[in-house]
Amino acid sequence: MELKLNIHLTPFDLENTLQCGQxxxxxxxxxxxxxxxxxxxFKMRQINNILEFEGASVDFVKSYFRLDDNLPLIISKISRxxxxxxxxxxxxxxxxxxxxxxxCLISYLCATYKNIPAxxxxxxxxxxxxxxxxxxxxxxxxxxxxxxxxxNATLDALKRCKLGFRxxxxxxxARMVDCNEVDFExxxxxxxxxxxxxxxxxxxxxxKVADCVLLxxxxxxxxxxxxxxxKRILQKHYANHFDTLFIKKISEKASLSSAxxxxxxxxxxxxxxxxxxxxxxxxxxxxxxxxx
DNA sequence: CTCCAGGAAAGTC
DNA sequence: GACTTTCATGGA
Numbered sequence: 288m289e290l291k292l293n294i295h296l297t298p299f300d301l302e303n304t305l306q307c308g309q310x311x312x313x314x315x316x317x318x319x320x321x322x323x324x325x326x327x328x329f330k331m332r333q334i335n336n337i338l339e340f341e342g343a344s345v346d347f348v349k350s351y352f353r354l355d356d357n358l359p360l361i362i363s364k365i366s367r368x369x370x371x372x373x374x375x376x377x378x379x380x381x382x383x384x385x386x387x388x389x390x391c392l393i394s395y396l397c398a399t400y401k402n403i404p405a406x407x408x409x410x411x412x413x414x415x416x417x418x419x420x421x422x423x424x425x426x427x428x429x430x431x432x433x434x435x436x437x438x439n440a441t442l443d444a445l446k447r448c449k450l451g452f453r454x455x456x457x458x459x460x461a462r463m464v465d466c467n468e469v470d471f472e473x474x475x476x477x478x479x480x481x482x483x484x485x486x487x488x489x490x491x492x493x494x495k496v497a498d499c500v501l502l503x504x505x506x507x508x509x510x511x512x513x514x515x516x517x518k519r520i521l522q523k524h525y526a527n528h529f530d531t532l533f534i535k536k537i538s539e540k541a542s543l544s545s546a547x548x549x550x551x552x553x554x555x556x557x558x559x560x561x562x563x564x565x566x567x568x569x570x571x572x573x574x575x576x577x578x579x
Numbered sequence: 580c581t582c583c584a585g586g587a588a589a590g591t592c
Numbered sequence: 593g594a595c596t597t598t599c600a601t602g603g604a
Contacts, residue, residue, distance in 0.1 A: 402584040451600035514585035
């Protein structure tokens with residue numbers, strides 16, 4: 288199938304969107320991108336303003352890549368200073384993706400204290416061992432595991448996926464989801480703060496992981512996850528918005544306290560506005576692209 | 580070999 | 593409340 292975009296109304300770039308670090312399961316082979324979404328292999332490429340794809344409907348593509356977002360408007364709202372304008376210009380057409388909440392939750396729970404290549408490896412191993420195999424074009428793909436599959440897994444099997452100390456957290460969170468202790472569709476409809484409190488109940492989910500899940504899968508575009516990259520950017524470029532003492536304090540330690548996290552994240556939500564999450568994603572990708 | 584990673588949780592004061 | 597330590601492991 289094919290979808291023709293009006294690039295002026297709907298700026299979109301597949302490469303920037305898939306490579307900015309928000310997704311861990313897409314692979315490129317011979318100019319085509321392959322992902323597994325909704326139990327099917329989803330194959331896609333972009334040539335200028337044309338999206339070509341297999342394994343999904345036009346409506347799904349529009350929804351998944353948030354082509355309904357008014358990106359020109361969003362960019363005009365978040366462009367508060369020269370740094371963010373630079374980041375936006377560096378990656379035109381980068382969209383936040385509308386991920387599946389369950390997969391997003393486990394992925395970012397695993398992302399705790401790991402670099403992106405290692406995270407991709409963990410998620411890939413989890414899918415190989417606990418997902419369903421799909422043969423497609425002489426290649427094996429795997430669906431993301433269902434909650435019951437991870438809920439019933441042994442800790443040893445999870446650790447073989449290189450989860451380390453995350454194994455217990457993943458299994459316990461999977462058990463809670465498997466027991467229907469969360470209604471993701473309901474979380475999409477309620478406000479940011481209440482939805483965040485719900486997510487914080489899961490073991491292994493702190494403020495940062497919760498913000499990622501809210502932004503990438505629960506329609507909360509104001510969420511502003513603060514990781515080590517955001518902390519560095521803040522110290523370097525936004526220090527004048529904080530007390531000198533505060534900047535000095537967070538510079539001296541590796542991790543942020545809960546209160547420090549909150550003051551940074553809430554500053555960013557006020558400063559960038561209701562699309563702060565988009566600003567975060569542009570800044571994150573921009574910072575990483577410059578430091579390898 | 581050393582350093583560090585899209586941090587969270589438990590323990591201490 | 594704020595600060596410190598612990599948690600496993602692979603990629604760079």
